Amino acid sequence: HLAVSRSLWQPITTLPALLALAGLLGWGWLWRKRRPLFALGILLFFAGHAITSNVVNLELAFEHRNQLPMLGVLLAAADLCRLAWQHFRLKPVLAVLPAGAILLLTGGLCAWRAHLWGDPIQFAQASVAASPLSPRAWMTLSGLYFERSQSQPDSPWLSAAINVNQRGAALTGSAPMLSNVVIFKTIRGDVTPADWSRFLSRLKQVPMSAQNKGIAMITLDNLDHGIALDERGVIQTLEIINQRATFAPNEYLRIAAYLHNESHQPGKALPYLKRAVTLSPANDPAINQLLQQLEEAGRADWVAQLNAIKRTSATAIP
Numbered sequence: 001h002l003a004v005s006r007s008l009w010q011p012i013t014t015l016p017a018l019l020a021l022a023g024l025l026g027w028g029w030l031w032r033k034r035r036p037l038f039a040l041g042i043l044l045f046f047a048g049h050a051i052t053s054n055v056v057n058l059e060l061a062f063e064h065r066n067q068l069p070m071l072g073v074l075l076a077a078a079d080l081c082r083l084a085w086q087h088f089r090l091k092p093v094l095a096v097l098p099a100g101a102i103l104l105l106t107g108g109l110c111a112w113r114a115h116l117w118g119d120p121i122q123f124a125q126a127s128v129a130a131s132p133l134s135p136r137a138w139m140t141l142s143g144l145y146f147e148r149s150q151s152q153p154d155s156p157w158l159s160a161a162i163n164v165n166q167r168g169a170a171l172t173g174s175a176p177m178l179s180n181v182v183i184f185k186t187i188r189g190d191v192t193p194a195d196w197s198r199f200l201s202r203l204k205q206v207p208m209s210a211q212n213k214g215i216a217m218i219t220l221d222n223l224d225h226g227i228a229l230d231e232r233g234v235i236q237t238l239e240i241i242n243q244r245a246t247f248a249p250n251e252y253l254r255i256a257a258y259l260h261n262e263s264h265q266p267g268k269a270l271p272y273l274k275r276a277v278t279l280s281p282a283n284d285p286a287i288n289q290l291l292q293q294l295e296e297a298g299r300a301d302w303v304a305q306l307n308a309i310k311r312t313s314a315t316a317i318p
Helices: 014-030 036-050 069-088 092-117 120-130 135-149 156-172 175-188 193-203 215-224 231-244 249-261 266-279 285-296 300-315
Strands: none
Touching (some): 120 135, 135 156, 175 193, 175 215, 215 231, 249 285
């Protein structure tokens, strides 16, 4: 829900915000000798954010990035209060009241946040309430519920995890959450073709980010853990992602291993093997081992095709 600035006028608050920040920084610098505590507070705020709010491509915003810089804001505010007391020659009791109010407010907020952070589920629930359009908030809450379920089909925590993913996916359109619905319902024993259809349909639409691409490997991980996911749905998941993203050679090999060794459609492994050979460096030990295993499995025709690709790749001009 945070608006990303695309230009000085989009959104309209971008230019005023930049001017305000520049003015605040200039104010702190100009008062570095006149009010050194105020200047320290302002410059501490900017120094704290310079680490995470610069050209490095980090995620847009996190609460904890403000924890240290906030000390600078409080120092600057306190020094402005001190300046006001000196200027208006306030009585000590009147000087204490604003300072006490600031301490009570910030201390109370800090205690409340510490209370929320002290309980992972409570914190995740508060995050969902604060950011209902955040897939990460929903996924965090779902993960905690699932962890408490210990993968027991009759656990109420598992049902809670399924419910959280369904609600979160309805609000955010998250493909990973729809994937979780399929996985968790498979564990519970009541997954339906409609669940798979919703997930696969959404997977065709979402941008193929690292998280969405990672659904392929997560699916294979769950198969390795003994979750009996529908084979047809798994193969479709792999094919959709393969059509829209590029895997690393070892990921292609892992997909091919599943298709060849564990599925009822071993022939579908060959295109993934070809991609793995094409992308691998010459004389890659993993590819050499693969060719040997295929030879021993009676796949001489596949070996011949893969060797041809290997030779072509080795002689190709970079």
